[in-house]
Amino acid sequence: MDHLDQLEAQSIYIFREAFARLKKIALLWSLGKDSNVMIWLARKAFFGRVPFPALHVDTGKKFPEMYRFRDHYGKEWELDLRVEPCPPIDAVDPTLPPAARSAARKTEGLKMALGKYGFDGLIAGIRRDEEATRAKERVFSPRGLEGNWDVRDQPPEFWDHFNASPPQGAHLRIHPILHWTESDIWAYTKRENIPIIPLYLSQNGKRYRSLGDQDITNPVASTASNIDEILAELEQTKVPERAGRALDHETEDAFERLRVAGYL
Amino acid sequence: MNMLVTPTSPATPNGTTRPQVRIVIVGHVDHGKSTLVGRLLHETGSLPDGKLEMLKAVSARRGMPFEWSFLLDALQTERDQGITIDTTQIRFRTNSRDIVLIDAPGHAEFLRNMITGASQADGAVLIIDALEGVRDQTRRHGYLLHLLGVKQVAVVVNKMDRVDFSAERFKDISDEISAHLNGLGVTPTAVIPISARDGDGVAERTDRISWYNGPTVVEALDQLEPARPLEALALRLPVQAIYKFDDRRIVAGRIESGSLVAGDEIVIMPAGKIARIKTVESWPVTPVAGRQGAGRSVGITLDRELFIERGDIVAHVGTAPRETRRLRARIFWLHDKPLAKGDQLLVRCGPKESRATVVAIEKAVDPGELSSSENKAISRNHVGEIDISLSNPIATDPYTENPRTGRLVIEVSGRIAGGGLVLSVDAGQRAVPVDIVPVESALRPDERSARYRHNGAVVWLTGLPASGKSTLAKALERRLFTNGGSPILLDGDTLRAGLNSDLGFSAADRSENIRRLAEVATHLARNGHIAIVAAVSPAREDRATARRIADTAFREIHVATPAEVCEERDPKGHYKKARSGALASFTGIGNDYERPEAAELAIDTSTRSVAEAADEIEQMLKTSGVLFDELVDLAANI
Numbered sequence: 001m002d003h004l005d006q007l008e009a010q011s012i013y014i015f016r017e018a019f020a021r022l023k024k025i026a027l028l029w030s031l032g033k034d035s036n037v038m039i040w041l042a043r044k045a046f047f048g049r050v051p052f053p054a055l056h057v058d059t060g061k062k063f064p065e066m067y068r069f070r071d072h073y074g075k076e077w078e079l080d081l082r083v084e085p086c087p088p089i090d091a092v093d094p095t096l097p098p099a100a101r102s103a104a105r106k107t108e109g110l111k112m113a114l115g116k117y118g119f120d121g122l123i124a125g126i127r128r129d130e131e132a133t134r135a136k137e138r139v140f141s142p143r144g145l146e147g148n149w150d151v152r153d154q155p156p157e158f159w160d161h162f163n164a165s166p167p168q169g170a171h172l173r174i175h176p177i178l179h180w181t182e183s184d185i186w187a188y189t190k191r192e193n194i195p196i197i198p199l200y201l202s203q204n205g206k207r208y209r210s211l212g213d214q215d216i217t218n219p220v221a222s223t224a225s226n227i228d229e230i231l232a233e234l235e236q237t238k239v240p241e242r243a244g245r246a247l248d249h250e251t252e253d254a255f256e257r258l259r260v261a262g263y264l
Numbered sequence: 265m266n267m268l269v270t271p272t273s274p275a276t277p278n279g280t281t282r283p284q285v286r287i288v289i290v291g292h293v294d295h296g297k298s299t300l301v302g303r304l305l306h307e308t309g310s311l312p313d314g315k316l317e318m319l320k321a322v323s324a325r326r327g328m329p330f331e332w333s334f335l336l337d338a339l340q341t342e343r344d345q346g347i348t349i350d351t352t353q354i355r356f357r358t359n360s361r362d363i364v365l366i367d368a369p370g371h372a373e374f375l376r377n378m379i380t381g382a383s384q385a386d387g388a389v390l391i392i393d394a395l396e397g398v399r400d401q402t403r404r405h406g407y408l409l410h411l412l413g414v415k416q417v418a419v420v421v422n423k424m425d426r427v428d429f430s431a432e433r434f435k436d437i438s439d440e441i442s443a444h445l446n447g448l449g450v451t452p453t454a455v456i457p458i459s460a461r462d463g464d465g466v467a468e469r470t471d472r473i474s475w476y477n478g479p480t481v482v483e484a485l486d487q488l489e490p491a492r493p494l495e496a497l498a499l500r501l502p503v504q505a506i507y508k509f510d511d512r513r514i515v516a517g518r519i520e521s522g523s524l525v526a527g528d529e530i531v532i533m534p535a536g537k538i539a540r541i542k543t544v545e546s547w548p549v550t551p552v553a554g555r556q557g558a559g560r561s562v563g564i565t566l567d568r569e570l571f572i573e574r575g576d577i578v579a580h581v582g583t584a585p586r587e588t589r590r591l592r593a594r595i596f597w598l599h600d601k602p603l604a605k606g607d608q609l610l611v612r613c614g615p616k617e618s619r620a621t622v623v624a625i626e627k628a629v630d631p632g633e634l635s636s637s638e639n640k641a642i643s644r645n646h647v648g649e650i651d652i653s654l655s656n657p658i659a660t661d662p663y664t665e666n667p668r669t670g671r672l673v674i675e676v677s678g679r680i681a682g683g684g685l686v687l688s689v690d691a692g693q694r695a696v697p698v699d700i701v702p703v704e705s706a707l708r709p710d711e712r713s714a715r716y717r718h719n720g721a722v723v724w725l726t727g728l729p730a731s732g733k734s735t736l737a738k739a740l741e742r743r744l745f746t747n748g749g750s751p752i753l754l755d756g757d758t759l760r761a762g763l764n765s766d767l768g769f770s771a772a773d774r775s776e777n778i779r780r781l782a783e784v785a786t787h788l789a790r791n792g793h794i795a796i797v798a799a800v801s802p803a804r805e806d807r808a809t810a811r812r813i814a815d816t817a818f819r820e821i822h823v824a825t826p827a828e829v830c831e832e833r834d835p836k837g838h839y840k841k842a843r844s845g846a847l848a849s850f851t852g853i854g855n856d857y858e859r860p861e862a863a864e865l866a867i868d869t870s871t872r873s874v875a876e877a878a879d880e881i882e883q884m885l886k887t888s889g890v891l892f893d894e895l896v897d898l899a900a901n902i
Contacts, residue, residue, distance in 0.1 A: 001559050012561035013518045016504040020574055020615070045516075047563060048547045049509055155679045156598050159671055161612055165678025 004188050007180055008041065013160065014139055014176040015045035018121055019052070021164035022172065025121035026082070028110075029054040031066045032211045033196060034125040037185050038177055039077060040194050042123075054079040055122075057109040059086050059102075061213040069197050084113040093261075099216040099246035100258055107263045120166050123174045129181045130210075130241055133256045140164055141173040149173075149260050182209075182241050183234045190227040201225050210242050218244040283490040284362040286384055290409070291391030292401035296422040300391060300460040300481070301354065301365065302332030307467035307482060310356035311335070332461060358486040387416035387453075387488040389481070390441070394433060394457070395426045398440050406441070407629070410448040411594060411647055413663060413685060417445060418484040419452045424473065425459040431475045454484045491667070494558035497521035498583035499530075500661075500669045502614035503576045507563070514545050514563040515572055520614070520668035522580070523557040524564070532570060533577045533659035534587035539566040558668075575616030577659040577669070585659040585669060588689040589812055592626070594649050595642070595684030599676055602641035603650070610675040613686075616658050620674075623808075624651040649687065653812050662686050705791055712792025713892075716750045720789035721890040722782070722814040723881070726801045727823030728857055729838055729850070730830040732869035732877075736823060737798040739878045744794055749891075754785055756799030769849040775806050782810035789817040794890065802851045804858040819888060821881060822863040829870040864888065 001009070018025055027042060027050065029035050042050045056070060074081040086109030092101050114122070126134045138154050140162035155163040166172045177185075189196060199208045199219075206219035220243055224230040289297050305311050315335070323330040354365040366385055388409050392402055409417055419441055427433040438455040445452055457473050458465030458481060464472050467482045479487065499522030507514045524530070528541045543551035545563040556562050564578070577585055597603050603622065611620040628641065628648040642648040663670030663685040673683040713719050723740070725733040737753055744751040756777070760767070764780055767773040778801050785795035801807050811818045831839040842850035851857050860866075865884045867877045885891045 001557070006559060009518060009559055009561040013504070016516055016561070017615070020505045044547050045561070046507065047509060047512070047514060047545055047550070051509065156683075157680065158683060159673065161673040161680060161683070163675075163679050165675075 004184065004191060007177075007184055007188070008044065010160075010179060011038075011041045011176040012045040014162075014174065015042055015123070017160075017162055017164070018123060018140070018174040018176070019046070021162075022121035022166075022174075024052075024117070024119050025123060025174070026053045026055045026117065026119050027123040028125070029056050029070070029079075029081075030125070030211075031056070031062065031070050031197065032125075033185055033189060033200060034127060034177060034180075036073075036194055036196065037180075037188055038123070038125040039079070040192060041176060043077070050077070050079055052080070053082050053117075055113055056081065056083045057086060057106050057113060058083050059105055059109070059213050061102075061215055063197075063199060063211070063214055065197050065199055066211065069195070073195060082113070082117075084109055084116070087112070096257070102213065102216050104258060104261070104263065107258065107261055110262065114171060119171055121164075121172045121174055123176060125177050126175055127180050127182070127185075128178050133259050134178075137173075137175055137178055138162075139175050139178055141175065142166055143171050143173055143262065148262055183231060186227050186230050186234070190231075196227075200230070202229075208244060209239075210245055212245055216246040218246065220244050282357075282360065282362045284364060285386050285485070285488045285490045286364045286366055287387045287389060287485065287488065288366045288385040288414070289389045289391060290405040291389075292393065292396070292399040292405075295391045295393040295396070295399075295402075296460050297391055298333035298336045299331065300389070300420065300422065300458075300466070302335035303460045303463060303466050304365075304481065304485075305335060305354070305356055306332070307463070308356045308358060358482050361486055361488065361490070363485055385412075385414050386491045387418070387485075388414050389485075390417055390419045390452075392419065392421050392437055392441060393426075394421050394423045394430075394437065397437050398444065402441070403444055406445055406450070407448060408647075410445075410450055411596070415450060416488050417450055417452050418481070418488075419445075419455040420460075420465070420481055421455065421457050422460050424457045424464060425462055429457070429464075429472045431457075434476075453487065454479050456481055456484060494521040494668060495523055497558075497666055497668075498585075499524055499528075499578070499580045500585065500666060501562070501564075501578035502616065502669070503532075503572060503574055503578065504615050505574055506572055512545060512565055513569070514565055515578065516561075516563045517578070517615070518561045519556060519558050521558050521666055522583075523555045524562075524578075524580075525555040526551065526553075529581050530566075530578050531581045531584045532572055533579055533584050534657040535571075535576070536584075536587070537570045537572075538581060539568050539570055541565075542567045575614070575658070577614075577616075579659075585661045585666075586689045587657050587659050589654045589657050590623075590652070590690035591654070591660065592649065592651050592687045592690075593672060593684045594647070594687055595674065595682050596647045597642045597644060597682040599681035600644055601676075602643045602646075603648075603674075603682065604641040609652075609681075611652060611654060611672055612675060613658055613660050613672045614669060617675075618658055619655040620652045621655075622650055623653045626650060655815055660686055660689055662688050707791070709790070709792050712750070716748065716792060718744070718749050718794060718885070718891045719817075719889065720792045721794045721817050721819055721885065722785040722789045722810070723794060723796045723885070724785075724801070724807070724810060724814075724818060724820045725796070725798045725823055726807060726820065726860060726863075727825060728827055728830045729800055730833045730835055731823040731825040732874075733798040733800075733823045735874060736867070736869065736877055736881070737796045739874045740881055741796055743878050743882065749794060750792065751794045751796055752788055754781060754788075754795055754797045754799075756781065756797070756801070759784075771803070774803065775809070778803075778806040778810055779813070782813040785810075786814045786817065789814060794885075800851050800857070802857045804860070807860065819865075819884065819890065820860055820863040821884075822860045822866040823869060824859070824866045825869045 029039065039050060086105040089102065089105060091108060092104045096104055128134055138157045142163065143149055157163065164172065197211065199211060201207055202222045202225045205221060205223060207222040207224060208217065208219050211217060220239060222233060224233045289301060291297055306316060319334050320330050356363050390405060392398060421434055421437050434457045442452055442455065456465050456478060457476050460466060464470040465480055467480055469476065469480060500520045501517050502520060503515055504517040507516055524541060526541050526543055530541055531538050542565045544556055545565060546552045579585055605622050605625050607622045609620045611618050625640065625642060626649040628646060630646050661670045670686040672686060673680050675681060709720060725737055727733050734755055741751040741753045759781060764777050767777050781797055781799055785797050788795040834840055838847060838850055841847040865880060867880060869877060
């Protein structure tokens with residue numbers, strides 16, 4: 001088994017645990033490279049079909065390429081796609097800096113969707129290497145009744161044994177690709193021939209490394225126009241993956257505040 | 265998952281795979297762990313080009329002397345920035361080994377981190393400061409290595425430069441730590457004098473330690489034996505789920521050890537059902553050809569429809585795991601409330617979960633104090649050895665035979681509260697696997713209890729021969745029947761005439777006799793009858809087995825008639841024969857009857873009439889929920 005085989009087998013294991021141990025789960029599809037790999041892994045875990053809904057919490061501000069991708073592959077992959085809207089910006093904590101506030105709409109949209117469907121588990125494609133607070137995550141991460149995350153009181157988790165009993169009314173976040181890196185994602189995308197949104201490839205000397213809402217995501221300088229070139233670039237670069245995400249740079253704790261409140 | 269310091273390819277030039285050894289470096293804080301790691305990375309040529317020069321230049325610019333531990337710090341900073349990844353593992357190479365170094369950091373959450381890290385190690389390096397000598401933490405870490413079953417321990421005595429490379433000082437420390445480790449059953453593979461800062465003893469035996477002629481640290485690491493690769497162990501595929509998304513019925517799970525291929529004959533444990541693997545399913549291409557090995561998440565289909573559940577284990581016939589309801593485990597405890605005898609828990613062995621009861625706490629140790637005075641409970645962050653009885657049979661292995669299936673976690677209120685290693689299983693081992701499909705009764709238990717006005721139960725009468733068990737059992741049977749119930753007498757002697765006629769009176773045969781009685785009685789109880797067992801059942805352990813089998817249905821009654829009264833009665837003439845030596849292995853003469861300690865009821869028939877005794881039993885059955893007190897309640901239940 002090579003490195004990618006190991007990552008894949010581990011993710012499949014996590015998917016199957018989540019499906020076996022929780023009653024009502026959904027997968028969060030943000031249309032980006034990570035969640036596309038995640039859906040691919042789910043199809044591997046369940047032999048070609050995703051036996052639970054794929055939830056797109058839609059801010060309405062994604063790139064047109066992303067919407068096209070969603071509509072096309074949602075059908076082709078036979079997903080039970082649920083597109084859920086987010087509340088307007090004035091419904092969101094006004095003390096947050098602008099980009100974080102804009103992003104926080106997603107947290108609210110997520111809470112609304114949770115209330116609507118009563119999911120007890122949400123599968124999310126976050127990775128430890130993306131960002132410092134995500135590095136502290138558990139694979140099965142309990143969330144409070146308000147969707148909040150208590151960083152200081154996380155249950156022990158070892159030997160692939162996960163805590164899967166959320167308190168009544170609360171839910172778990174399940175992170176099947178927590179142990180992957182940005183390079184792993186690209187190497188696997190290439191190996192498995194998983195479709196990608198072209199915004200990740202260089203045009204006019206720029207490309208997106210991480211895709212979010214149009215108003216708070218910027219491209220980074222890059223000449224990588226295919227996956228091999230992206231992988232080569234990642235070997236060299238000192239620029240963090242989320243460099244193009246405005247909200248990460250507003251205040252030092254903006255992202256942590258968001259995540260504690262329930263953001264992904 | 266690993267931080268690759270060198271881009272390693274697992275293959276050697278001749279195409280063979282280099283053995284991989286996982287080690288953990290432990291020892292008292294400031295005794296030089298990160299300095300040694302930095303040195304090792306350098307000496308084994310594992311650092312990226314220019315890294316060392318860069319750090320030296322940075323140190324010089326800041327006017328600081330260069331420290332080897334900066335290397336680790338630098339790598340850690342890189343990890344924080346997300347350039348190189350994760351977390352807890354660093355790789356380097358010796359002449360013949362790929363070493364994976366498991367970083368076990370953290371003082372506050374010391375135990376949790378240390379155990380999680382070290383539980384995956386094949387070997388350990390225990391570091392001791394030559395000046396400070398063996399400290400508490402040194403002993404603690406030594407103990408934890410023992411706890412986790414890490415047997416290969418290389419000891420390094422660091423900072424020898426601080427003691428002028430004194431051979432005497434080295435010998436003192438070496439003797440002290442060797443005695444400590446030997447006491448724990450661990451023999452150090454080497455004790456090495458070093459100066460990690462200057463490099464003495466790390467990769468080279470320098471002049472300053474010319475008196476030492478053992479291995480260097482790199483040589484010692486080179487001699488560590490890798491764990492047997494998981495693929496070389498027997499097949500263990502714990503079942504995560506059965507999927508039926510289309511016309512295939514796929515048994516899904518991860519191969520924890522061994523390998524499988526279509527066509528293999530397999531056995532599903534603990535039930536012992538046999539089948540053949542028809543296909544190995546996958547996506548997007550299916551079926552997949554070729555052998556699938558440990559680590560793979562797979563799906564298999566079988567050549568026949570069997571009832572399989574999550575938590576069952578697929579194994580090969582002949583090398584199947586043991587089936588048990590009882591096991592002994594070495595655990596670490598993380599919950600606020602101490603773990604005590606009698607506690608009800610949830611145990612998880614892979615995907616299998618079972619309710620469990622702590623039968624005994626054999627040992628409880630504070631790894632900080634290393635005192636094992638307490639053995640009533642295991643406190644938070646303490647360790648111990650416990651006996652667990654499980655309400656469902658599980659299939660498992662001792663961790664020495666299979667590190668993947670031989671471990672468990674314990675849950676309290678839905679949260680992992682501890683974990684540990686399976687030391688031994690009390691196996692009700694099946695001689696030959698058989699193809700069994702249990703058939704359930706057409707009736708539900710509540711249908712029967714509505715008619716009989718009682719729940720099913722096993723009423724177990726134990727006591728010396730002639731203590732009055734059978735008399736009492738028959739009186740009780742008559743009484744329950746008169747009241748409309750469904751009692752059934754299972755007399756030990758009667759069953760010995762038929763079902764158990766193959767058994768003699770050796771300890772093993774007696775245990776088996778009791779086990780069968782308990783199985784039959786439990787079957788009756790599950791079907792709503794009250795099985796009244798009258799059997800001497802002298803061994804406490806055998807009665808405990810019976811209680812485990814019958815679980816909550818079990819009621820033990822000690823017919824506690826004094827021995828001399830029993831012998832005087834002697835209705836079958838057994839005591840007389842035994843006294844004359846004509847009856848070997850007779851319980852009653854001698855001391856082989858072990859009195860119950862916590863029977864539900866004790867009755868002395870020398871001071872009670874049969875009717876009074878039956879009254880007492882009836883009352884106990886009422887208060888313990890076997891007999892329904894009120895007809896009205898019953899009506900409400902229908």
